Amino acid sequence: MEFLDVNALRVIWYLLIGVLIIGYAVLDGFDLGVGVLHLFTRDEHEKRIHLNAIGPVWDGNEVWLITGGAALFAAFPFVYATVFSGFYIAFMLLLTALICRAVSFEFRGKVDSQQWRTVWDWAFGLGSLVPALLYGVAIGNVMHGLPIDKAGTFTGTFLGLLNPFSLLIGLVSLALFTLHGAVYLTLKTQGPQLEKLVRQIPPLWMIVVVLYFLASVATAYTSPFLFDGLFANPLFWVLLVLMLGSVAAVPVLVKKGKYFLGFLSSSGAIVSMVGLFALSLFPRLVPSSTDLSYSLTIFNSSSTQRTLGIMLIIALIGVPIVLTYTILIYRVFKGKVTLTKESY
């Protein structure tokens, strides 16, 4: 990797972290969404379909988050250290939610008691809702800028993280993942459960559109620096068209019964939304709300050229292998869910 200079590697790693976040948002996004929908159903059969629709794959999806966290540590350790310690209480709540969620799949079916199942339904539902909300809150705080001083130290508080702007972005991610989960479930369900989903998707979609519009307006007021030079960038227009097109396509395709294409377009919506966020942020990773010049950028918070280069080799070997067997595993489990003895 000697032929790549350190700045090229920093840009590549910015993109790769973006890819990991996108992979996570698209894949775990739908199973978090299924968890949120799980809170709104009373029917035992529907609940089991939820669990088994994501049962074989949710754990692999969550690994995208772990990989993203570790890659951030390896490539931009100053961001990892500053943000993770700064978001301390928020992270502890996130971890609590993820722990409860992770065991709920395995635990729920093990004891034949309605109360027992109800406990784990809540663990699964809230364990999905809280992360879906908190990811947006985290992104909202990054868009808003964090109180970071000259030394790169976080000087804010937990309550400061819960500002109205960030909460609005939190609602966007919650609504978006819920919609994405509902569209995913159309691939996995049949009969009345499918019909119900097809009825629920248009209002869910409407909520996403309204929230996203409000969030865009709020962003223009809160963080004008995100728009600096953005409109002159052709990539912005490409992503914007992709985003509008895929968002618009979701309800149309679902209505036509083209569920797989519908799922692809809700995935496309997530990809382009995260892409737009990353593009407007670049080359900053964490803007400072104290003074924009204190921001953590890819230039002042990265690892060395050697580490970034070796990590790139690791990624180039590892990612294609992971994608290959992930696709293979998804193909094995494609189609409608049928419940058997081995099911959750």
Added chain:
Amino acid sequence: MNLDVELLSRMQFAMTIGFHFFFPPLSIGLGWMLVIFEWIGWRRNDESYVRIGKFFGKILALTFAVGVATGVVMEFQFGTNWAQYSKFVGDIFGAPLAAEALFAFFLESGFLGLYLFGRGKVSRGMHWFSALMVAVGATISAFWILVANSWQQTPAGYAVQNGRAELTDFGAAVFNPSTLPRLFHTVDAALIAGAFMVVGVSAYLILKNKEAELGKKSLKIAAIFGLAVSLLEVFPFGHIHGQQVAQTQPEKFAAIQGLYTSETGASVVMFAIPIDPPPELKARVEMPVPGLLSWLAFGDVHARIRGLNEFPKDEIPPLFLTFVSYHNMVILGMYFIFIMVITVYKVHKNTLWHSKKLLKVLVWSIPLPLFACQLGWIAAEVGRQPWIVYKLMKTKDAFSATLSGGEVLFSLILFAIIYLALGVLYLYLLTKEINHGPESAKEVAA
């Protein structure tokens, strides 16, 4: 109230990783046992081994779930609680964690789904392959996390520049002096844990006369496997690891062996009550072989072993914990060999099945290898103190300075409650699953 952020963060780290560390060794060990059972079931087309595989597969799934749930915490905790450490070592320490996620976690989690839910959906060969990938993934995970841990113990391939440790040689950092000795010793310990789980659960099935014929089959294989890995754990793996510690971390070696003053021709201390401070060994019992420790450590009965008094007082580890945990680990290691020799002998003579006492002992021995793992880990980590990275950064300089004591106290209590609940639930569901036993041949046909 003035809360000590460093102390609370250390308590939280010790608790979360200690609890987590019950599960991965068991997953690795059970994973490899399943590879064996599923292989026999597939190649000999023997339905009974498939039933054994399904049964222990359920135990693996439960173990894996709690391991995953508690493991996510580990990946983030360096940043949340040890921000100064993360900034100082990020250029080196992050890469193995990322490699672990990419090469191991995806593999384990993806193929575990295929293994648990794919029976009948994929060919039998592919199904066996998914079991293999779970075991391989779990083992690769052990490799990368031990690379990271070993680098803390015996850092290599770096230079301190620009106020942090920067990577100069990736190969040297990955294969630092303690990586391979620690890897073999730890992975083999995990295999022991898996073997004892299968042996103990099988013994229980035989005792309760629940699918006892299946229990006999799985017990036989696991006992032979368990004997082999228990022997290997002491020699060569434990021996090599001990020699490496003697050479690379003499303070730790002195502490685990209870050598307070330097000795030539040192013998092995078998038992003692360490009092600290000032360092003193009460009721010391030595092995009656002069120079044994010197010979074990350096291959020379006259070799001089440095005692703790040779090192600066503020650079030696706490004595009681290191000494006691190391010695109890060794005692357990000897016990594993002893009990497996008897078991294999009785299996060979076909008399084990009626020996209720021994079967009961085997059932109660299930958690012991996991305790040995904990003890070994305590000896290794506490023995490294006061350093978080040996000779490079002290633990007291590593925590997140921006945190308040109240915040860490809150998370510590939160995790204590959650982990206590998880531990209780795990044991409850595990015993329920074991009591339920494997599917009968009738149920399989249904």
